[in-house]
Amino acid sequence: MTYPSASIVFFLLIAIVLVLGFIAGRWKSGEGNIGHIEEWGLGGRRFGTWISWFLIGGDAYTAYTFIAIPALMFGAGALGFFAMPYTVLIYPILYVVFPRLWRVARAKGYITGPEFVRGRYGNRWLALAMGLTGILATMPYIALQLVGMQTVIGALGLPGHGPLIAAFIVLAAFTWTAGLRAPAMISIVKDLLIYLTVIAAIIVIPAELGGFTAIFAKVPAPKLILPPPPPGSSGSYSAYASLALGSAMALFLYPHTMTGILSASGPRVIKRNAVLLPAYSLLLGLLALIGFMALAAGVKTMPQFAAGFARYGASFAVPAVLLNSFPGWFAGVAFGAIAIGALVPAAIMAIASANIFTRDIWTQFFHSPTQRGETLAAKIFAILMIIGALIFIMKIPSTYAVQLQLLGGMWIIQTFPAVVFSVFTRALNGWALLLGWLVGIVSATWLVWQNHFTGAIWPFHILGYTVPCYIALATVVLNGIIAAVLSPLFQMVANDRVRDETAVSDYV
Amino acid sequence: MIRILLLLVMVLALIVPFFNRVEPSLFGFPFFYWYQIIIVPVGSLLIYFVYRAEERDAGEEARK
Numbered sequence: 001m002t003y004p005s006a007s008i009v010f011f012l013l014i015a016i017v018l019v020l021g022f023i024a025g026r027w028k029s030g031e032g033n034i035g036h037i038e039e040w041g042l043g044g045r046r047f048g049t050w051i052s053w054f055l056i057g058g059d060a061y062t063a064y065t066f067i068a069i070p071a072l073m074f075g076a077g078a079l080g081f082f083a084m085p086y087t088v089l090i091y092p093i094l095y096v097v098f099p100r101l102w103r104v105a106r107a108k109g110y111i112t113g114p115e116f117v118r119g120r121y122g123n124r125w126l127a128l129a130m131g132l133t134g135i136l137a138t139m140p141y142i143a144l145q146l147v148g149m150q151t152v153i154g155a156l157g158l159p160g161h162g163p164l165i166a167a168f169i170v171l172a173a174f175t176w177t178a179g180l181r182a183p184a185m186i187s188i189v190k191d192l193l194i195y196l197t198v199i200a201a202i203i204v205i206p207a208e209l210g211g212f213t214a215i216f217a218k219v220p221a222p223k224l225i226l227p228p229p230p231p232g233s234s235g236s237y238s239a240y241a242s243l244a245l246g247s248a249m250a251l252f253l254y255p256h257t258m259t260g261i262l263s264a265s266g267p268r269v270i271k272r273n274a275v276l277l278p279a280y281s282l283l284l285g286l287l288a289l290i291g292f293m294a295l296a297a298g299v300k301t302m303p304q305f306a307a308g309f310a311r312y313g314a315s316f317a318v319p320a321v322l323l324n325s326f327p328g329w330f331a332g333v334a335f336g337a338i339a340i341g342a343l344v345p346a347a348i349m350a351i352a353s354a355n356i357f358t359r360d361i362w363t364q365f366f367h368s369p370t371q372r373g374e375t376l377a378a379k380i381f382a383i384l385m386i387i388g389a390l391i392f393i394m395k396i397p398s399t400y401a402v403q404l405q406l407l408g409g410m411w412i413i414q415t416f417p418a419v420v421f422s423v424f425t426r427a428l429n430g431w432a433l434l435l436g437w438l439v440g441i442v443s444a445t446w447l448v449w450q451n452h453f454t455g456a457i458w459p460f461h462i463l464g465y466t467v468p469c470y471i472a473l474a475t476v477v478l479n480g481i482i483a484a485v486l487s488p489l490f491q492m493v494a495n496d497r498v499r500d501e502t503a504v505s506d507y508v
Numbered sequence: 509m510i511r512i513l514l515l516l517v518m519v520l521a522l523i524v525p526f527f528n529r530v531e532p533s534l535f536g537f538p539f540f541y542w543y544q545i546i547i548v549p550v551g552s553l554l555i556y557f558v559y560r561a562e563e564r565d566a567g568e569e570a571r572k
Contacts, residue, residue, distance in 0.1 A: 078528075084544040085521035088551045092514035095555055213536030225540045226528045237524040244521065271559050278552040285545045 002157025003323065009332025010156060010339070013193070014167060017186050017340050021174030024185040037375045040179030041355040042111050043263045049272050051184055055348075056260040056273060057280045058187030060090075060251060063148035063342035064141075064405075066194070066287055071314035073291025077223025079236070082243045083288055087281035089248035095274035098252065099267035100423045100507045107506040112352075113258045113419050114360040120422045121430030122499025124364045129437055130415045131360035134255040135353045137412040140404035141254070142349045142389040145342040147401055150393070151312050152335040155319035161394055167343065172386045175347050176379050180263055183347040190344050193337035195283060197322075201334070202286045205293045205325045215289075218296040233466035239457045246473035250413040253420075255352035256345060287318075294321040346386070354382035403453040410448060410456075413472045414440035417480045423507070430496050432486035440479030447471045510561040517551040 038044060047055060065083070072080030101116065110116045114134065118127035146164060153163050174182040209215050216224065229235025251257055264270050294317040299305050302324070308316040322334045358378040363369065369377060393401065418433045447458050448471060459468045491497070521544075530538040537545075 078540060081541065081544060084548065088521040088547055089518055091551060091555055092517050095514060095558065096511070211536055216533075216536060216538055216541075224538060225530060226524070228528075237528065241522045241524050268563075275552055275556045275559055278548050281548045282545065285548065289541070 003328050003331065005328035006323075006332035006335065007156045007158065009329045010152075010336045013333065013336030014339060017189055017343070018167075018170045018174070020185055020189065021170070021178060021182040024174065024178040024182040035372050035375055037355065037358060037371070037378055038109070038111055040375050041351055041358075041378055042259065043180040043184060045106060045263055046265050047184060047263050047269070048265050049269050049276070051188075052260070052264045052269050052273055053276050054187045054191050055184045055263065056257070057277055058183070058191050058341070058344040059260040059348050060257050060277075061087075061280045061284055062141075062145060062345040063338050064144040065284065066338055066341060067148045067151055067315050067318055068144075069284060069288045070291035070294070070318050071316075073288050074294050074317040075291075075314040077219065078225050079240065080291060081285075081288055082240050082247075084281065084285050085241070085244035086247045086251075087284055088278070089244060090251050091274045091278060093248060094252060094261070094277075095271055097420050097423055098261050099270050101419075102262060102264065102267050102270055103508065104423070104502050104506045105262050108502060110359075111259075111262065112255065112356045112359050113253065113415065114356060117418050117422060117433075118360065118364075119501045120426065121433070121496055122501065123430035123434070123496065124360075126418060126430045126434045126437075127360050128364070129434055130418060131356045133411050133415055133437075133441070134253075134356050137408035138255055138349050138353050139385070139388065139392070140401050140408050141256075142346050142385065143392045143401040144405050145346040145349075146389060146393040147315075149339045149342040151315050152319055152338050154312065155308060155316065155323060156332075156335060164393075165390065167339070168346075168386055168390050171343055171347055172383050175350055175382055175386070180259065180348065180351055183344045183351075184263075186340065186347075187344045190337060190340040193333060194341060197334040197337050198283050198287050200330065201290060201293075201322070201325070205290070205297070205321065208325055209293060209296050215292055215296040219292050223295075232464070233459075233468070235466075235468060239468040239470070242468075242470035242473045243456065246413060246470040246476070247409065249416055249476065250409050250472060253412050253415050255356055256349040259348060259352035259355065290318055290321055294318070297321055297324060299324055346389070350382040350385040351378075353385050354378040357381040406453070406456055407445065407448055410444035410472045410475065411441055413476045414444065414479055416476050417483045421480070421483075426497060426500055427487065428483055429487040429490035430499075431494075432490045433483045435486060436479040436481075436483035439482050440475045443478060444471055444475040447475070510558050513554045513558050517547075517554050520547050520550065 069080055069083045104110070105116060108119055110119065112131070114127040114130035117130050118124055149167065150164055206212055206215060226236040226240055229237055252261065261270060299317065299320040300309055305316065305320040308320060319335065322331050326334065355378060358374055358381065362377050363374065414437050417436055421428060451458065456470055457468050458471045458474065459466050460474060527540055527543040529540060532539055534542045
């Protein structure tokens with residue numbers, strides 16, 4: 001144990017949180033039947049403004065984000081700050097799209113996005129495509145949460161997989177018993193700890209380094225702002241903007257974020273959260289700057305951190321700067337916050353994938369169980385997701401998880417036309433949407449493959465002008481165009497409008 | 509119509525050539541950084557205006 005006091009505080013926090021996870025099973029349990037999947041997998045749609053704020057905040061801003069964004073600033077500089085416009089753009093989208101989706105989901109008893117699509121088009125194959133996309137995009141995401149957790153456990157000087165396995169066995173246990181209520185309750189503790197850590201970091205570290213002027217002065221000029229585009233190209237400008245917009249369009253389509261939103265108690269809760277959740281974006285922005293503080297503090301050349309950087313690369317920037325600037329016990333608090341910040345989204349991801357598996361695959365294609373059987377199927381699948389992620393992380397190098405997560409973002413955005421457009425219009429055709437989705441998935445995967453699974457940006461050449469663009473955004477535009485152009489043709493041949501089980505009044 | 513403010517939020521976040529500069533700096537933060545931090549609360553405020561206006565309209569409609 002390299003850092004005894006930090007390790008003790010760390011484990012104490014983890015233990016408290018795990019106890020909370022079990023208490024959550026009894027929390028509000030008088031109001032609903034946990035044997036029902038709407039109760040287990042969606043908290044009975046009962047979370048008010050504040051619980052939703054903690055839950056969605058803890059769910060969308062994950063531990064991986066808290067490690068990866070500062071690491072990107074540390075490694076690539078200004079480009080990493082795209083997290084700011086990204087997390088500004090998500091809220092107009094949240095405000096406009098999701099209150100309507102919540103209403104129709106409530107009216108028809110949907111607990112997943114793909115279920116809505118199935119009800120809207122009467123097309124279980126389209127819903128299957130949406131559901132599989134969601135589950136596949138979530139798997140590497142869960143794995144990355146474990147990478148985040150592993151990084152801080154490693155930073156404490158604790159070798160081996162033991163602590164990680166222990167944490168995840170308990171995670172699986174309370175996910176089983178309490179469902180979505182467990183991460184909802186834990187997220188309150190986690191978020192308070194994260195706020196505490198970041199505020200302390202933003203006060204203490206700049207003071208040590210001589211203020212923000214001194215910190216920015218130590219950032220090399222090419223990293224300080226984006227390089228101006230060369231002639232005949234929109235260069236880093238379109239890359240930066242498309243990265244922000246594409247990421248924002250994708251965020252709330254992920255099963256775990258969708259689950260967080262649908263568990264709110266009403267459309268007004270969602271709208272209020274579009275106003276209140278940006279507090280987390282502010283936090284993320286300040287946290288991103290810790291990447292520059294790590295540069296300015298020169299942690300990379302300090303001998304005590306050499307092993308960490310060799311093992312975890314730029315991801316070690318945040319743990320290193322925290323260990324360097326804080327007393328041991330507070331570093332323990334910070335690491336505890338990051339580790340719990342991994343458990344909350346990991347639990348929600350497992351639950352959300354399980355909801356999709358149950359409602360869009362199992363009951364549709366294999367077996368139509370009773371209410372209790374439905375919940376049991378979901379619980380079993382959630383545990384399998386957690387075990388799968390654990391095996392993944394122990395057997396496969398974490399660089400693959402990063403690459404798969406990159407690909408996951410490209411895939412999940414392809415559900416945008418089917419989910420978001422359908423909230424507003426029924427002019428499209430289910431099969432046209434499925435074809436658009438297919439073209440989007442194939443073209444995005446192909447372009448990422450051309451980039452050797454490392455780059456998210458592709459230089460498109462349009463009339464002699466070069467436009468570097470986030471692949472996800474370019475391919476979802478193609479996807480939407482195909483769906484829009486083919487829909488009128490398909491409707492003439494085989495109109496599927498009569499299969500819509502939702503009514504206009506379900507949306508308002 | 510008030511929802512045009514939501515569009516404004518998106519424009520503010522996407523005008524990269526406008527905010528990709530060092531000066532004027534504020535409290536040691538280059539413009540690129542403080543601008544993008546400031547648009548977070550500005551965006552939140554604009555969405556709040558939209559929410560308030562729509563809640564008021566909904567309330568008036570209910571009384572009619």
